Amino acid sequence: MQNEQTLKNYEHYLNLITAEIEKMFEAQKEYICCKNGCSLCCEQGMYPFSEIEFEYIKQGFVDLPENIQQIVKSNCQKLANKVGNGDFLYECPFLIDGSCSVYKYRGLICRTFGLISENASGKLTIPYCAEEGLNYSKVYDKNTHRILEGSVKYEGYSTLPKAYNLSRYNLMFGIVKSLNFDWGESRLLIEWLVEYFDIDTSCEVNSVQN
Ligand code: SF4
Ligand code: SF4
Known part of the structure; x- marks a missing residue:
């Protein structure tokens, strides 16, 4: 549990x-x-969320109207069986009617969605939506998973796309140097939420099978 000053930091x-x-x-x-x-x-x-990120997003959750809180909770209950069955790619339970219900309080990873990321060894991660005709899609080749420099010129872009080191480590410790708080342990968001809501995952698995 983080105290008020830590959350301010x-x-x-x-x-x-x-x-x-x-x-x-x-x-x-x-x-x-x-x-x-x-x-x-x-x-x-x-x-993935660290403990402090989760404490912060919880503040956003408790400020939501009760009916929205119930939707988030119900989303988590449905997700608990998906994850319990080994499916770790899921729709975020805070996404309601196509919008983030806790936008101000969203996690670090959420703030980087849409950019090209590069890890310390130079491996690129292209945003998922490039495959869906969105960010970078005019210069991204789905087959080779590469940015096409020829398309940059052809499409008339003024600069080449740039990749940033958006690894969790760099976001947590590299870009901003002096921190007055501890991150705490990291888990998947749904794991934090299952614990927070005290969801009985064994019951959820049974309800899927029925
Ligand atoms: S993934 Fe992040 S930005 Fe998207 S709904 Fe969830 S908390 Fe909000
Ligand atoms: S364009 Fe991509 S990163 Fe931006 S909101 Fe849409 S899906 Fe998310």
Whole structure:
């Protein structure tokens, strides 16, 4: 359990990291077509969250109207059996009618959806939505999983796409250096939520089988 001051320190860090991520989006704006109502990035992920990220998103949850809280809880109950059955790609339980119900409180990974990521050894991760005709799709080859420099020129883009180191480690410790809080352990979002809501996963598995 994190105390109020720790969460304030985390909020300060979030302001700094979010500003850095916004600069990345600004630099890539030619390739980005995110808009309200587009939510593919929240529909098929694993969503790792550290303890402090989860404590923070819980603040967003408790501020929701009761009927929305019930929807989130019911989403979690349905998801518990999916994950219990080994399916770790799922729609985020906070996604309601195509929008994040806790947007201000979303996790680190959520803030990077849509950018190209590169890990320390240079391996690229192209956003899922490039396959769906969205970000970077005009310069991305689905078959070879590569960015096509020829298409950049052909499409008239002024710069080549850039990849950023958006690994969790870099987001947590690399981009913003001085932190006044501990991240705590990391788990998948649904694992935190199952514990928080005290969901009986064995009952959920039975209900699927029936
Ligand atoms: S917390 Fe919000 S932004 Fe993050 S995956 Fe869930 S719905 Fe999407
Ligand atoms: S990252 Fe992709 S799926 Fe998500 S809002 Fe942007 S365009 Fe849509």
